[in-house]
Amino acid sequence: MNVLDIQNLHVAFTQRGRVTPVLRGIDLSIEPGRICGLVGESGGGKTMVGKAITGILPEDARVTAGRILFKGQNLVDLADKERRQLLGRSIAMILQQPTTALNPVLRIETQIVEVLQRQMGLAHQAARARALDLLNTVQIRAPERVLRQYPHELSGGMCQRVVIAIAFSCQPALIVADEPTTALDVTVQFEILRLLKILQRDFGTAVLFITHDLGVVANLCDRVSVIFGGRIIEEGQTADIFTAPKHPYTSALMAASPRHDQPEKGLHPVPAQIVGQLWREIEDYDRARSS
Numbered sequence: 001m002n003v004l005d006i007q008n009l010h011v012a013f014t015q016r017g018r019v020t021p022v023l024r025g026i027d028l029s030i031e032p033g034r035i036c037g038l039v040g041e042s043g044g045g046k047t048m049v050g051k052a053i054t055g056i057l058p059e060d061a062r063v064t065a066g067r068i069l070f071k072g073q074n075l076v077d078l079a080d081k082e083r084r085q086l087l088g089r090s091i092a093m094i095l096q097q098p099t100t101a102l103n104p105v106l107r108i109e110t111q112i113v114e115v116l117q118r119q120m121g122l123a124h125q126a127a128r129a130r131a132l133d134l135l136n137t138v139q140i141r142a143p144e145r146v147l148r149q150y151p152h153e154l155s156g157g158m159c160q161r162v163v164i165a166i167a168f169s170c171q172p173a174l175i176v177a178d179e180p181t182t183a184l185d186v187t188v189q190f191e192i193l194r195l196l197k198i199l200q201r202d203f204g205t206a207v208l209f210i211t212h213d214l215g216v217v218a219n220l221c222d223r224v225s226v227i228f229g230g231r232i233i234e235e236g237q238t239a240d241i242f243t244a245p246k247h248p249y250t251s252a253l254m255a256a257s258p259r260h261d262q263p264e265k266g267l268h269p270v271p272a273q274i275v276g277q278l279w280r281e282i283e284d285y286d287r288a289r290s291s
């Protein structure tokens with residue numbers, strides 16, 4: 001069974017009585033232990049997919065149709081209490097800004113130990129020992145010292161390692177990682193991605209990796225879904241999509257991405273005709289749904 005099966009997911013904002021669709025019939029599946037990339041330009045709806053899965057949509061946004069099946073259980077129908085139990089324990093999230101994921105006024109020790117006590121039912125001593133193990137696992141040197149520190153005393157990369165330690169602490173079946181390295185220096189980005197890959201393989205965790213960076217997708221993901229205007233434009237094995245993209249938007253997105261290995265190739269923005277054609281199709285789709 002797939003860990004995640006998103007079926008025909010629609011999400012819309014309602015603001016001053018006006019309904020604006022942002023996700024339009026998303027289908028997306030992830031098998032156990034696989035990494036699926038969700039890639040696209042800014043505003044395509046990547047973050048909304050992650051927020052819909054983890055139940056943290058903005059107040060004025062809601063799921064208007066479709067299902068989000070986590071191991072067969074529809075998350076859309078879950079009561080808040082059940083959802084909270086599932087989150088953290090079975091589904092974890094890693095966000096772009098590690099500093100916002102951590103509580104600035106609590107020591108790292110308190111933050112990790114609390115999660116382990118609440119989610120895993122560990123006693124304080126056992127939770128502290130496990131926290132040390134976890135910091136070792138995410139390759140933090142001097143973990144005893146880090147446990148005593150506050151987030152502002154750590155670098156961005158160190159904070160993201162702590163967030164990753166917390167995300168993996170309950171051995172979740174699924175991690176939603178939304179641009180987890182975008183806010184970090186390039187060298188740190190590489191180390192964090194390497195770490196994520198090692199941990200997800202060792203823990204057998206499925207990952208939905210949200211990014212605008214096709215280079216990262218090529219290195220990390222088993223499958224990839226390309227999103228535009230809240231619709232999945234193309235989906236497939238990463239190698240197939242990179243060698244033989246079927247949709248002109250996917251080809252254009254690749255041409256628009258910086259190639260670190262071939263800088264001489266230069267950048268070619270996604271042509272306006274392709275974007276215009278996609279928006280016309282989306283308008284037709286919205287009209288057909290509302291009639």
Ligand SMILES: Nc1ncnc2c1ncn2[C@@H]1O[C@H](COP(=O)(O)OP(=O)(O)OP(=O)(O)O)[C@@H](O)[C@H]1O
Binds near residue numbers: 040041044045048
């Ligand atoms: N709070 C909000 N109120 C109204 N519209 C919103 C809100 N947040 C996001 N949107 C709209 O939802 C759409 C999808 O946004 P989303 O953040 O999911 O895109 P994204 O692909 O993650 O882009 P980025 O890479 O810039 O984060 C966009 O059109 C955006 O303007």
